[in-house]
Structure formats: C-alpha cells, structure tokens
Amino acid sequence: MYQFISPIKIYYGEESLNNLDKILLDLKVQHVFLLTDPILKSLGVITPILERLSKLNIKVEISIDTEPEPSLLVGNVILEKVKESEAEIVIGIGGGSTLDLAKAASVLADNEGVIEDYLNLTGERKLIGKGLPKILIPTTAGTGSEVTDIAVFSLEDTKDVIAHDYLLADYTIIDPVLTYTLPPKVTAASGIDALTHAIEAYTSANASPLTDILALDAIGRITKHIRTAVRDSSDKEAREQMAFGSLLAGMSFYNAGVAGVHGLAYPLGGLFKIPHGESNAVLLAYVYDYIWPSCLVKIKEIAEAFQLPTDGKTNNEIAITVVKSLRDLVKDVGLPTTIKEYKINEENIDRLTTNALKQTRLLQRSPEILNSRAIKGIYRNAYEGKLTNHK
Ligand SMILES: [Fe+2]
Numbered sequence: 001m002y003q004f005i006s007p008i009k010i011y012y013g014e015e016s017l018n019n020l021d022k023i024l025l026d027l028k029v030q031h032v033f034l035l036t037d038p039i040l041k042s043l044g045v046i047t048p049i050l051e052r053l054s055k056l057n058i059k060v061e062i063s064i065d066t067e068p069e070p071s072l073l074v075g076n077v078i079l080e081k082v083k084e085s086e087a088e089i090v091i092g093i094g095g096g097s098t099l100d101l102a103k104a105a106s107v108l109a110d111n112e113g114v115i116e117d118y119l120n121l122t123g124e125r126k127l128i129g130k131g132l133p134k135i136l137i138p139t140t141a142g143t144g145s146e147v148t149d150i151a152v153f154s155l156e157d158t159k160d161v162i163a164h165d166y167l168l169a170d171y172t173i174i175d176p177v178l179t180y181t182l183p184p185k186v187t188a189a190s191g192i193d194a195l196t197h198a199i200e201a202y203t204s205a206n207a208s209p210l211t212d213i214l215a216l217d218a219i220g221r222i223t224k225h226i227r228t229a230v231r232d233s234s235d236k237e238a239r240e241q242m243a244f245g246s247l248l249a250g251m252s253f254y255n256a257g258v259a260g261v262h263g264l265a266y267p268l269g270g271l272f273k274i275p276h277g278e279s280n281a282v283l284l285a286y287v288y289d290y291i292w293p294s295c296l297v298k299i300k301e302i303a304e305a306f307q308l309p310t311d312g313k314t315n316n317e318i319a320i321t322v323v324k325s326l327r328d329l330v331k332d333v334g335l336p337t338t339i340k341e342y343k344i345n346e347e348n349i350d351r352l353t354t355n356a357l358k359q360t361r362l363l364q365r366s367p368e369i370l371n372s373r374a375i376k377g378i379y380r381n382a383y384e385g386k387l388t389n390h391k
Contacts, residue, residue, distance in 0.1 A: 033087035096143025107131030142190025144250025188333035189277030221245035263362035267355035
C-alpha cells in the first residue's frame with residue numbers, strides 16, 4: 001500500500017501564468033501579499049503579474065525582503081509583514097528560498113509564535129491554523145519548493161525545516177518563460193538540485209512505484225537538457241524540459257524523500273553559505289560512490305536513463321560509470337566538483353560530519369547506512385575529488 005500527495009492545482013507549460021487571473025477571480029481576492037526577490041523586481045520579471053493585479057483592481061503589497069538560504073530573522077520579518085498587511089492570499093514568485101519564505105509566512109500568519117517554534121529539530125509547537133491560501137510561482141527549474149510541504153531555514157551551522165501539509169501550495173504555476181532570464185550558474189545549480197531530487201527519490205528507502213516513474217522520467221529529461229539550458233539560456237525546448245523535469249522530480253521527492261546528498265549538503269550550506277544546488281552538486285558523485293552497492297538495480301536503470309552504454313558490462317562497472325558521469329555532468333555545467341575549490345579548510349570535516357549526523361530525517365532514507373565514519377569519508381573524498389570505486 002502506498003500514499004501519494006501533491007498540491008491541489010498545478011498549472012504548467014509555456015504561458016501557464018495566464019491562469020493567474022482566473023485563480024484570483026475564482027477566489028474573489030481583493031488584497032494580495034506578493035513576495036519576490038530584489039533581482040526579479042529589478043529585471044521586471046514580476047511586472048506582468050503587477051499589471052494583471054492592477055487590471056483586476058486588486059490591492060497588492062510587495063515585499064522584496066527575501067534572501068538566498070534564508071535565516072530565521074528574515075523569515076520572521078516577512079511573517080510580521082504578512083500579518084500586518086491583512087492580505088487575503090500570499091503569492092510567492094522566485095527561487096526556492098522565496099517560495100519557502102512565502103509558504104512559512106502564509107501558514108504561520110494563522111498560528112501563534114515565530115518560525116523557530118515550528119522547526120523540525122528543535123521546535124516545540126504544532127501548527128493549528130491552516131493559514132492563508134498561497135500561489136507559488138517558481139522562476140528557477142530546480143528546487144521543487146512549489147510542490148513540497150517544506151520550508152528550509154539556515155541556522156548558525158546547519159539548516160532546519162518546517163514540514164507540514166499546510167505548507168503545500170493551493171495553486172502552483174510553472175511557466176518556463178519565467179526561467180528565460182536565469183543566468184547560467186543559477187540554471188546549473190538549480191538543475192543539479194532537481195537531478196539530485198530525482199536520483200535520491202529513486203534510490204530512497206521510501207520510494208514507491210509512482211515516485212519511481214516520476215523520478216526516472218525526470219532523471220532522463222534533466223540529464224538530456226541541462227547542458228543546453230546552461231549554454232543557451234534562450235533555448236525554449238531546454239527551458240521547457242528542465243521546468244517539467246524539475247516538477248516531476250519535486251513531486252517524486254516530496255513523497256519518496258531525499259537522503260544522504262541533501263543531509264550532507266545542509267551543513268555545507270549552513271556553515272559556509274554555499275548555495276543549496278551547489279552544495280548538492282559538489283557531493284552528489286561522492287555520496288553515490290559510497291552507496292551504489294546498496295542500490296545496484298536502480299543504478300543500472302539510472303544508467304539507462306542517462307543513455308550510457310550498458311551492454312556487456314557488469315552491474316558494478318555500470319555503477320562506477322554512473323558515478324563518474326555524475327561528476328562529469330557537474331563539471332560540464334560549470335560547477336565545482338571538489339569542496340576544496342570553496343577554500344574551506346579541511347579541518348572543518350569533523351564539524352561538518354557532526355552536523356550532518358543530526359539530519360536523521362534525511363539519512364534514514366539512504367539505501368546504505370550513513371554513520372559517522374561513512375560521512376567523514378564522503379566529505380574527505382569530496383574535498384580531494386577522489387572517487388574510490390570501492391577498490
Ligand atoms: Fe534540494
């Protein structure tokens with residue numbers, strides 16, 4: 001028996017932003033809180049939305065108080081603004097951090113307390129109110145935030161989440177047109193994040209037949225199109241396929257969960273402020289270099305989705321090829337393939353390991369047990385750029 005959850009309504013594909021008017025009219029909304037980031041505002045990406053709201057005579061309060069890898073402080077500032085605005089609905093438009101902030105603020109506006117009261121590792125309160133309705137509109141193809149119930153926050157030395165069904169979007173609009181202005185590095189990092197979601201969901205201990213179908217399709221789609229999307233931002237086909245692949249990966253990992261790569265990436269993001277997609281990218285090959293013996297059949301299917309030649313090869317040889325392809329892909333899209341490149345001192349590996357071990361929610365979904373020794377070894381290999389191939 002399996003369970004599968006997703007947001008109520010998902011609009012996707014080119015020009016799907018046109019559905020926003022209908023949604024707002026259906027909800028009879030008079031007053032909107034719109035959260036975005038300063039770059040999107042200055043690039044004019046939200047201008048078409050503001051024009052629509054104006055035509056519909058809807059009052060709008062805009063906040064650009066977002067930040068990448070958001071802190072609790074920023075989360076609470078936005079929460080206060082949503083409360084003070086007395087808006088009837090929250091629209092989040094931006095990358096994963098903006099969408100996470102919109103999700104947390106819209107729900108907590110209807111609950112007592114502040115963000116830290118509801119964190120997974122240390123929070124002591126339970127959400128009671130469902131919160132304001134929310135429309136989530138991603139402008140990157142990668143984080144999956146628009147289809148999950150999680151909001152991630154940066155703490156001093158790691159990250160933690162608020163996770164609850166109430167954080168799911170009421171409406172999600174995934175329009176690839178909004179990703180046309182993404183610079184290559186963000187396209188690369190968010191695209192590898194999406195690929196990591198798909199691969200980790202596929203090999204997760206919580207995978208199901210439905211999450212497998214979504215994940216495997218996403219893996220094929222993303223690996224086929226990510227290089228083009230990074231090289232040529234105006235390639236509509238690549239942008240559309242990346243947006244769709246990211247949606248499939250998001251729906252899959254929301255239900256199957258992500259695991260070791262994300263668990264080890266959180267401390268890298270928390271301690272050294274490495275963007276989420278990049279911290280996954282720099283670990284992806286090294287985590288799979290360690291865990292592939294525990295998921296050989298699925299690794300072989302991933303090789304097929306990568307369109308790697310498998311004829312005449314043993315499963316072990318195929319797995320080693322998959323791991324190398326993961327590192328090659330990260331390199332091809334222009335992201336660092338070793339932790340060393342971030343000028344992080346090797347002595348921090350112990351601290352990173354201690355923090356990663358706290359991410360039990362993620363680590364328990366790994367097909368291979370990730371204990372202190374294993375995690376330290378993975379960080380060390382990722383630092384040096386060493387693939388062991390289990391030899
Ligand atoms: Fe992620």
